[in-house]
Amino acid sequence: MSSRALRRAQRELEERQRLENVGQHEEEASEEAVTSISKPKPSLFAMLGDVDEDEGGDEDEVEHQADAPDEAEEPNPVTTPATQPSKKSKKKKKKGKGKAPVKESDKKVMDEIDLSLLTLGLPTKKSKKSSSPGNPWKSLDLQSQLTSSNEMQQLFSALTVDNQHLHASNEMRKLFGRTAVQGGHDDDEPPRRQRGRGQQQAGFAAAIAGRNAPGHRNLVSLGLRRNIFIQGKEEWPRATSGGLGMEVVGKKDDGTVEYRFVHNTMYQSVQTQFETCVASMDPERMVQLLHHNPYHISTLLQVSEIAKQQRDNAASGDLLERALFSFGRAVHSTFANNLAQGKARLDFRRPENREFWLTVYRYIAMLGIRATWRTSFEWAKLLLSMDPEGDPYCVRLLIDQLALRGREPQSLVDLVEVDHLQRIWKIPPNLAMSVALAHDRLKQPEKARSTLCLAIEAYPWLAARLCKELEITPIPKAIWGKEPVGDEQELLCQLYVSRAKDLWNTPEATSLLVEVSYSFEATEANKSPRWFAPFDELNLARHVILSDDRNLLSLLDPRIKNKYTSSSDPLPPEDNNPSYTTIAQQPGIQNLNEHQLQSELEGLRDYFSDVDLERYIAIVGGNIDNLTPEVLDTALRAEGTSLEEFRRNTERVHTIRARLLQLGIEVVFDDGRNREVEDAEDTDSEDDE
Numbered sequence: 001m002s003s004r005a006l007r008r009a010q011r012e013l014e015e016r017q018r019l020e021n022v023g024q025h026e027e028e029a030s031e032e033a034v035t036s037i038s039k040p041k042p043s044l045f046a047m048l049g050d051v052d053e054d055e056g057g058d059e060d061e062v063e064h065q066a067d068a069p070d071e072a073e074e075p076n077p078v079t080t081p082a083t084q085p086s087k088k089s090k091k092k093k094k095k096g097k098g099k100a101p102v103k104e105s106d107k108k109v110m111d112e113i114d115l116s117l118l119t120l121g122l123p124t125k126k127s128k129k130s131s132s133p134g135n136p137w138k139s140l141d142l143q144s145q146l147t148s149s150n151e152m153q154q155l156f157s158a159l160t161v162d163n164q165h166l167h168a169s170n171e172m173r174k175l176f177g178r179t180a181v182q183g184g185h186d187d188d189e190p191p192r193r194q195r196g197r198g199q200q201q202a203g204f205a206a207a208i209a210g211r212n213a214p215g216h217r218n219l220v221s222l223g224l225r226r227n228i229f230i231q232g233k234e235e236w237p238r239a240t241s242g243g244l245g246m247e248v249v250g251k252k253d254d255g256t257v258e259y260r261f262v263h264n265t266m267y268q269s270v271q272t273q274f275e276t277c278v279a280s281m282d283p284e285r286m287v288q289l290l291h292h293n294p295y296h297i298s299t300l301l302q303v304s305e306i307a308k309q310q311r312d313n314a315a316s317g318d319l320l321e322r323a324l325f326s327f328g329r330a331v332h333s334t335f336a337n338n339l340a341q342g343k344a345r346l347d348f349r350r351p352e353n354r355e356f357w358l359t360v361y362r363y364i365a366m367l368g369i370r371a372t373w374r375t376s377f378e379w380a381k382l383l384l385s386m387d388p389e390g391d392p393y394c395v396r397l398l399i400d401q402l403a404l405r406g407r408e409p410q411s412l413v414d415l416v417e418v419d420h421l422q423r424i425w426k427i428p429p430n431l432a433m434s435v436a437l438a439h440d441r442l443k444q445p446e447k448a449r450s451t452l453c454l455a456i457e458a459y460p461w462l463a464a465r466l467c468k469e470l471e472i473t474p475i476p477k478a479i480w481g482k483e484p485v486g487d488e489q490e491l492l493c494q495l496y497v498s499r500a501k502d503l504w505n506t507p508e509a510t511s512l513l514v515e516v517s518y519s520f521e522a523t524e525a526n527k528s529p530r531w532f533a534p535f536d537e538l539n540l541a542r543h544v545i546l547s548d549d550r551n552l553l554s555l556l557d558p559r560i561k562n563k564y565t566s567s568s569d570p571l572p573p574e575d576n577n578p579s580y581t582t583i584a585q586q587p588g589i590q591n592l593n594e595h596q597l598q599s600e601l602e603g604l605r606d607y608f609s610d611v612d613l614e615r616y617i618a619i620v621g622g623n624i625d626n627l628t629p630e631v632l633d634t635a636l637r638a639e640g641t642s643l644e645e646f647r648r649n650t651e652r653v654h655t656i657r658a659r660l661l662q663l664g665i666e667v668v669f670d671d672g673r674n675r676e677v678e679d680a681e682d683t684d685s686e687d688d689e
Helices: 003-022 025-038 040-048 056-073 080-095 104-119 125-130 138-158 168-176 178-182 199-209 221-225 265-280 283-292 297-309 313-330 335-340 351-369 373-386 399-405 409-416 419-425 429-441 445-458 460-469 486-504 507-519 537-547 594-610 614-619 629-638 643-662 677-688
Strands: 244-251 257-263 344-346 667-670 673-676
Touching: 138 409, 138 419, 168 373, 244 313, 257 265, 257 351, 265 283, 265 297, 265 643, 283 297, 297 313, 297 351, 313 351, 335 344, 344 351, 344 373, 351 373, 351 537, 373 399, 399 409, 399 429, 399 486, 409 419, 409 429, 429 445, 429 460, 429 486, 429 507, 445 460, 445 507, 460 486, 460 507, 486 507, 486 537, 594 643, 629 643
Parallel strands: 257 344
Antiparallel strands: 244 257, 667 673
16 A cells, blocks of 8 residues: 555544544544545555645645644543534434535545546446446446556556657757757768769759748747757748648547648648659759748658768758658647657558658658667657557667667666557567666666566577677577578568667677576477567568668568559558648649640639739738638639639649649749740750850
8 A cells, every 4th residue: 555545544543533532423424424435545546556636635644643642632521512412413313314414625525536536537426326236347347447547558658758858959968068069060961062062962952951042031049949849950941831730630538639730732732743853753853842842841851862862961861850840830739748648649541641750760760870869769759659559660670779779778668568569569579689688777687587588488589690690609509590480580580680789799788698598498499479469561561661771671572562662652551541632643634735734724824814803902901811711702702703613723723733844844924924934944045055
């Protein structure tokens, strides 16, 4: 029993003794009624580790214990008037059939207990009275609700995210001091003269920085700091997120809250241009698109990969940070709080959400290059909390190594011991081995040996491969010759050994592995370990593809590898749930030739020329931003059209322009006329020559 429950029991015992000495039966009956209601409940909350209980109760108990000696020194009154209320109370007790009046303080205690029960999702005293008597399943339902609530609270506790650890600068400051972080440029960033190899790369670097973008100024300091993901940089261009937002989908019964990122019409138009640039396979056009849309997520990710291929890790990481900064500006007002509590969720089936997954995963890899492991672990925990049951990028195959490198062994133990995840994941090979290292670092040698023994029993082939890589000779007889069975086990074995062998390459870890391996009794090869749960093939394939290891790619099923067609969205799920269809993907547009597209565009130009909105803009003060949808709808109806037709024709214009851009013709409107920009630029170039 907890100390709080003991103090409460002691207080109730002293109260009953005082009431017996005073002889006030009315208060005694009232106290017995309150005790019968409140006594079992505190012990239940004490076992649950209730943290929502009012902390002021301890102070009240201390005050009561200090006042008790003064009350005991007073003489007990034995006068006749003092006994008269007792007789009246007995008569009232007979009339009321044993029901004693309850004081206001007692009612308050009862209400707090009922409120706590409702918070846990358990039936209250009142609901029990209203339930049907003799229900044999009531206790079972209560137990299942209690178990489910405890498991989810355990999961939430293991997946809590501290946004202070999401900023790599905080870890750098802790490791190297404030002066090292503030002094000059980043260590990963080479000098400008090394980055710009020729005029093409110089223009590429300038486009990435966004310094030549028209009308862009530096971000203000306030906007740089107020971001839960990434602290912005002064040299980044000043621009909006371009129509990226977030909304709440709904709150689930288990206490989690689902969110989703959303794209408005303007953002969808830029997304169409992005897909057109991807289809053209021209990096320069992609850079130009980023030049005019510096915070478009898909473009940032694609240009980041281009910079990575050119071995410009500084520029690649900068673009990933800019993408996360844009996500941070778009999050819902309640997202940060639920993220900190481990309750925020994102549906991987939505393409807008998958961009966030991809950005975070690539950023984790970038943080690994910088050796900021504590920050990497926090980001991995964030990514895992978005969908711990599905885990579409198999973060559980990586998070254990990040936790150990980031000096967070207790967090790894807490994660492995989550009952909810054990039921879904079982215990993967990497977690089974790494948790033994975590116990060893926590100075728990017996726990480390027993855990490692169970891991070797389930996955002897992993221990054998690890001993081979560490050049331990001779290999213990119990695990000698053990090999993975099938491509999946071979894949998991190579993934873990290549990443974690240096974690075991210490005197303490190596001696632990050798000691347990030699003391382990040889068993028959277990083709299907009882701890092993097969991975979803698409999830595992995404993890391998993003690892950029060609040797591991050969172990994937060719049927899965053939589905990998885009680096901007590797292996979308089969139950993909897009919120909209991009303009370039709309049917019919691909079948039109250049002449047909220009003719349709000319008709749309006439439509917009006939719609005169200038006088309506003048009514709202000459600012088009003040033209609300209601005012715009009224104005369009007065012009003989509707808001729906206006939006449909606007989207069609973007469709045609995107298709013409794909054909190499960029169309702009200038004083009601459309012209081919590229043809005009070619003519000017010929005249200059």
